[in-house]
Amino acid sequence: MLKKKTCAVFGMAASGVLAVGVSAALTVPAQASSQEVINLAVGNNGVVHTDVGAPGLSVGDEFVYADKLSQGGHQIGKDGSSCQVTELVGSDITTNCVLSVQLPKGQITAQSLWVKGSDTVRMAITGGTGAYRGATGELTCNDIQTPKETYRITLDK
Secondary structure (H helix, E strand, O other): OHHHHHHHHHHHHHHHHHHHHHHHHHHOOOOOOOEEEEEEEEEEEEEEEEOOOOOOOOOOOEEEEEEEEEEOOEEEEEEEEEEEEEEEEOOEEEEEEEEEEEEOOEEEEEEEEEEOOOOEEEEEEEEEOHHHOOOOEEEEEEOOOOOOOEEEEEEEO
C-alpha cells in the first residue's frame, strides 16, 4: 500500500512540475524580431546548360545563370547561380540551386530545390559577407526567367 501512495504522490508532483513548465513556456513573451527586406529587379544576363552523362537532359546536368540586379531602374548588384538536375519525373525537372547575390554592402548566399518551370521559389539564406555576415532568412524569387523576375530578400536580424 505504501508503494502505491508513494507512486501517487510522486506522480502528482511530476504532473505539477510538468504543468508549471508547460504554463511557463506558454506565457513567455515572444521575442520581437526585426527584419530587413531588400527588393530587387532581376535582369537575366545569360543561361548555360551543361549536358553531362547521357545525351539529353539527365540527372547531373547543370544550368548556370547570371543576372543584373536593380532597384529603381539602377543596377546595384549582380548574381550568379547554378542548378543541378537531381530528379526527372515526367515533365518535372527538380534541381538543387545555389545562388550568390553581390550587393554594395556585401554578398548573400542562398540554396533550395526548384522544380524547373515553376515561377516562384523560396530559398534559405545560408550566409553572407560584409554587412550580411552570418545572414539568415529567406530569398523569394518570383516570375523566374521572365522579364518581370524579382527577388525579395528577407533577412532575420
